[in-house]
Amino acid sequence: MQKIFTYCFLVLIGLCFSSCDSGTSKNEAKKEAAETRYLTIKGSDTMVHLVSAWAEDFMKLHQDVELSVTGGGSGTGIAGLINGTTDICASSRRINDKEMELAAGKGDTPMEVSVALDGIAVIVHPQNQVESLSLDQLQKIFTGEITNWQELGGADQPMLVFSRESSSGTYVFFQEHVMNRQDYTPRARLLPGTSALVQGVAADSGAIGYVGLGYVKNSADRIKAVSIQDQDGAPFIAPSNQAVQDGSYPIARHLFLYTNGDAQGTAKDFIDFTLSEQGQKIVQEAGYVPLQ
Amino acid sequence: MRTDNFMRILLVATASISVLIVALIFLFLGKEAMPFAFEPGIGKLFDSGWVPVSFQEERFGIYPLVAGSSLVTVLAMLISIPLSVVGAIYISEVAQPMEREILKPFIEILASIPSVVLGFFGLLVLAPLVKDVFGLNSGLNALTASLLLALMALPTIITISEDALASVPQSFKQASLALGASELQTIFKVTVPAALPGIMAAIMLGIGRVIGETMAVLMVSGNSAIISFFPLDPIRTMTATIAAEMGEVPFGSHHYQALFWIGLILLFVTFLLNAFSRIILKKYGMAQ
Numbered sequence: 001m002q003k004i005f006t007y008c009f010l011v012l013i014g015l016c017f018s019s020c021d022s023g024t025s026k027n028e029a030k031k032e033a034a035e036t037r038y039l040t041i042k043g044s045d046t047m048v049h050l051v052s053a054w055a056e057d058f059m060k061l062h063q064d065v066e067l068s069v070t071g072g073g074s075g076t077g078i079a080g081l082i083n084g085t086t087d088i089c090a091s092s093r094r095i096n097d098k099e100m101e102l103a104a105g106k107g108d109t110p111m112e113v114s115v116a117l118d119g120i121a122v123i124v125h126p127q128n129q130v131e132s133l134s135l136d137q138l139q140k141i142f143t144g145e146i147t148n149w150q151e152l153g154g155a156d157q158p159m160l161v162f163s164r165e166s167s168s169g170t171y172v173f174f175q176e177h178v179m180n181r182q183d184y185t186p187r188a189r190l191l192p193g194t195s196a197l198v199q200g201v202a203a204d205s206g207a208i209g210y211v212g213l214g215y216v217k218n219s220a221d222r223i224k225a226v227s228i229q230d231q232d233g234a235p236f237i238a239p240s241n242q243a244v245q246d247g248s249y250p251i252a253r254h255l256f257l258y259t260n261g262d263a264q265g266t267a268k269d270f271i272d273f274t275l276s277e278q279g280q281k282i283v284q285e286a287g288y289v290p291l292q
Numbered sequence: 293m294r295t296d297n298f299m300r301i302l303l304v305a306t307a308s309i310s311v312l313i314v315a316l317i318f319l320f321l322g323k324e325a326m327p328f329a330f331e332p333g334i335g336k337l338f339d340s341g342w343v344p345v346s347f348q349e350e351r352f353g354i355y356p357l358v359a360g361s362s363l364v365t366v367l368a369m370l371i372s373i374p375l376s377v378v379g380a381i382y383i384s385e386v387a388q389p390m391e392r393e394i395l396k397p398f399i400e401i402l403a404s405i406p407s408v409v410l411g412f413f414g415l416l417v418l419a420p421l422v423k424d425v426f427g428l429n430s431g432l433n434a435l436t437a438s439l440l441l442a443l444m445a446l447p448t449i450i451t452i453s454e455d456a457l458a459s460v461p462q463s464f465k466q467a468s469l470a471l472g473a474s475e476l477q478t479i480f481k482v483t484v485p486a487a488l489p490g491i492m493a494a495i496m497l498g499i500g501r502v503i504g505e506t507m508a509v510l511m512v513s514g515n516s517a518i519i520s521f522f523p524l525d526p527i528r529t530m531t532a533t534i535a536a537e538m539g540e541v542p543f544g545s546h547h548y549q550a551l552f553w554i555g556l557i558l559l560f561v562t563f564l565l566n567a568f569s570r571i572i573l574k575k576y577g578m579a580q
Contacts, residue, residue, distance in 0.1 A: 045539075073539040098542060160429045165515070165536040166345040181347030186356075189432055189526050190515040192536055196415065203420065204429045 037065045037266045043077020043090035046169055046212065047255055050116065050286040051090050057282060058273050065266055074169045081258055082108055087267050089258040092118065092169035109261050114254040115274045117289035119213035119244040120170060121225040122251070123198070125205040130154040132227035132236040135250060138178050141208060144185025149206060161188040162200045162209035173253055174210055198223055210251075213239050214287015244289045255288065321559065325552035332546060337553060342517040342528065344537060344547040352550040354557070356517040360434070360527035361503060364513065367438035367523055368502045372445040373495060379446070380453035380491075385479050403447035411511035414440045419512055426524060432514035435523040440508045445498040452497060456490020457483060489576035496569035500562045506531040530554045 041051055048071035055067040072080075077089035082103045095103075095110055103110050122138060124130065130152055133141075140146040142161060150156045163184055164171045175181060191197045194211050201207040202222035216225045216239065227236035230250040243249035263271050273279050280290040328334070339353025383395055418439055419431030426435075460483050468478040484491070506529075514526025515536065534551050541548045 075542050076539055079543040096542075098545070102543075158429060167537045167539050167541065172345060175345070175347065183343050183346050183348055186341070186343075186518045187516050187526070189430065190528075190536070191432075192510050192515075196511065199415065200430065200432065203423070203431075206429050 035064060037062075039065065039067050039088065039266045039270065040086045041067060041069045041088040041090055041257075041270075042072060042080045042086035043258075044074040044092040044169055044255070045071040046074075046092040046118065047090040047116075050255070050283065050288060053282045053286050054270070054274050054279060057278065058270055061273070062266075062269070065269075067270070073167055075167075078110070078258065081110060081260055082106060084260075087259070088263075088270065091256045091258060092253065093172060094256065095258065110258045111260070111262055113257050113259075113263075113271055113275075114291070115257050115271070116255040116280075116283040117244050117291060118253050118255055119239050119241075119249055119289055120174060120210050120251040120253070121213050121216045121239040122208065122210050122228065123201050123216065123223040123225050124208050125201060126222070126224045127205045128154060128224065130226065132229065134229040135178055135231065138228075139180050139182060142174070142179050142184055142188065143182045144187060155205075157206040160200075160204050160207040161185060162197050162207060163188045163190050164194070164197065164210075165190045165192050170210065170212070174251070177253075178251060212287065213241075213244065213289065217287065241284075241289045245292065252289070318556075318559065321552055321556050325549055325556050328546060328549035328553060336546075337550065340519060342533070344541075344550065350546065352546065354530070354550075354554060356519045357528055357530045357533050357554065358557075359519045359521065360513070360517075361529040361531070363434050363521055363523070363527055364437045364441055364509065364529060365499060365502050367434060368441035368445060369495070369499060371438060372442035372449060372498065375442070376446045376449035376494075376498070377453055377491060380450045380457060380494075381479060381484065383450070384454045384457035385483060386475075399447050399450055402443070403451070407444065407505060408507040408511075410440055410443065411508035414508055414512040428524060430514065430526070432512055432526055433524050434513060434520075434527045437509050437513035437527070437529075438523070440512060441502045441505055444505055444508070445502050448501050449494045449498040452494035453487070453491045456487040456494065459490070460486045489572045493569035493573045496565050496572070500565045500569075503565075504531060504558065504562055506535045510535050530558050534558075 041055065043051075048069065052069045055069050059065055059067055074089075074091040074093050077086065077091055078095055078099050080086035081089040082099065089110075095112065100110070122133065128149070130149060133152070137146065137152060141159060142163070144161070146152065147159050148156065149159055161184075163174075166172075175184065189200065191200055191209075194215050197209050197211055198215060198219050201209045202219070216223065225239050227238045228250055229236045235248075237243050237249045239249055239251075244252040257271055257274065259267050259271070262268075274283075275291070280292070283290045328336075336352050337354050339351050340355050341351040341353045342356050343349070343351040379399075383392055387395065414436060419436050421431070422428070422433070422436045422439070423431030464482050464486055465478055468482040469475075473481065509529050510532040513529060513532060515528045515532055516526040517528040517533075518525065520527060534554055537547070538551055541551060
């Protein structure tokens with residue numbers, strides 16, 4: 001009885017190995033026949049929809065190319081580029097000095113291409129009477145200095161501050177460019193995603209938060225984007241594609257693709273595609289702002 | 293006989309895999325966390341602020357996170373222990389076999405709902421409800437998180453408590469009834485005290501489940517790193533912090549290492565809870 005059991009077991013193991021073998025050889029055969037070119041793109045969660053949309057259309061144009069797109073965050077993407085686990089890194093922020101050093105230590109030279117623009121809209125509840133804010137006021141709101149809408153000419157109502165998680169590129173961008181590098185108030189509620197943030201702001205008339213410009217259009221009936229003033233005396237600018245492109249809207253940023261050294265081969269084809277007319281049209285469709 | 297030995301070794305190896313994995317997890321967490329102890333020093337963890345991304349001063353104080361985790365755990369247990377223990381007593385001692393057939397599958401379904409789905413439920417249903425009931429400006433707070441966590445701990449505590457109650461020898465109950473005690477007296481004076489170690493262990497495992505839960509808490513707790521023990525304040529737990537920040541943290545930075553310290557502390561706490569519940573079970577001869 002025991003013998004039979006042992007035999008069965010060994011046969012099973014044997015089957016296991018043989019099937020694994022045939023699996024790999026099949027894959028190799030396929031690879032050789034079609035000469036598929038593989039390319040991995042990793043990075044910013046903000047950009048993952050955009051990059052996927054690009055990849056889809058790019059693969060339609062180039063049947064022999066297989067692209068794999070993953071998110072994980074700009075930091076993850078840059079680390080992947082440095083460690084050599086991705087060919088292209090998508091990042092919603094510039095590579096920082098520490099990461100540059102780390103890359104130099106490994107003999108890498110990350111090269112940067114700006115592929116799209118992203119404006120960040122400050123959103124409030126539609127019933128909020130406040131229509132416009134200055135960067136200075138925004139800084140005071142998000143650092144917790146102003147806690148009631150009355151101080152800004154609104155209703156006597158406590159302010160409810162929403163922010164993205166500190167892992168979000170948008171969090172750091174907002175902190176650097178709007179809050180003058182000050183810390184967020186510890187009472188700010190940090191939400192793990194844009195949709196949760198829109199949900200939160202739509203649910204309370206005292207709420208304020210920030211999201212990418214593209215998301216405002218999709219939920220215009222539930223939230224309201226305020227106009228922003230760069231500095232005293234400057235005009236209040238409503239967030240729009242045009243205002244982001246001509247640089248008059250103060251809270252905007254570039255979105256980047258990074259390669260290790262100058263892009264070559266498939267990577268170069270892909271980056272050229274993102275900058276082409278068709279690629280920039282996809283930028284618009286994905287809710288971001290084309291370069292021109 | 294050689295095949296016997298071979299099989300024996302194979303089976304021992306298979307059974308030992310989880311021991312090995314736990315040891316390796318401890319080892320690698322420790323390896324990633326350790327550099328923090330030398331630079332910037334372990335004292336940095338004992339700070340009142342968690343401000344990991346800052347242009348001013350990065351602060352890695354775990355007090356707000358420990359406070360947050362403790363608050364939701366205590367609240368969740370206050371809600372779920374009475375419910376689940378009484379529920380287990382009913383299912384095990386009072387319910388008709390027919391009722392049991394209906395109740396038990398539903399409790400098992402509750403156990404198998406993915407926590408992220410419960411998180412959705414919390415975000416869309418529970419948070420607005422808490423907001424309206426207490427007249428708050430946001431329902432994303434410790435209480436909402438605790439309600440969700442209580443829901444998750446229920447099946448764990450019920451199932452294990454029920455096992456403990458069922459394993460009380462029939463002769464105890466018969467002796468009690470024969471002495472003239474009523475059904476209710478028998479349950480609360482004989483059966484429950486006899487099963488108490490098992491129920492304690494069930495509660496410990498429930499606490500372990502609650503401390504370790506991540507996704508649902510991340511979605512509904514508000515995630516503000518403030519030290520507060522008021523249930524209607526937003527709080528940030530240790531698990532949610534790791535889940536939210538690990539994705540973007542620069543590899544090898546102090547922030548990265550600090551997150552590994554939080555992981556180590558969490559692992560250590562759940563390890564203690566598990567060990568403690570096993571000791572209780574073993575002491576009272578309930579472990580298999």
